Amino acid sequence: MDLAADYPLLNVFWTIFWFMLWILWFMLLFRILIDLFHDDSVHGWAKAGWAVFLVLLPFLGVFVYLIARGRGMGERELSRTQKSEERFRAYVRESAASSGEGATADQLAKLSELRTAGHITDEEFAKAKAKLLNS
Template structure:
């Protein structure tokens, strides 16, 4: 066997620990970098030139740019993230309500059909029917 062959037991445990630590730190770094870039685009209070400046800084000098951004604007990142998530959830809820309809609510067509059945039975007058129909349609 040649001396240049390395086996798994030749790699010390502390070396494996440091390798895993560096990999985790790099993954965290990229997550933070992409969150900062997403926050730059998401912030409505920043103007176009400010967004361009922060973006150029984070791309050309990523470590310094991200550090400065988190120090200068990091406090609002969580609030912007929560408002964005809330807006997405409201849009999904609205889509579901429009598509499936919520239980217990009826459409205008259902209300008008029921109202015309009541009038056909003679339980309400034509004038009451007209007022109820206007109320449903408005």
């Protein structure tokens, strides 16, 4: 049984095209649901209404959402990204400020590597270690 011969090449292309559109539509639907539930300006009943609309009439719901709230989707995503970036930078600043002991441990590890490699003597290592631990 040769099934490939029964399905013309143009039909294969059309099948792939419709399958990709179907995948694209699902991605758009999930993107809209994520945007909807991350938006703090929309309250509970409105979110529930949009969700029901998107589930019961999915194609129409996606298009209506994009028309009604599509412009703000990019702005809300940009705002979330900027807030996330600010929180990350604040965390890095906090971590860098409170890592005095970690910096000392790193410097001691580097000194140990220098001594093991033979770049500094045991006396130089002991002096540098004492200086690091005293400061």
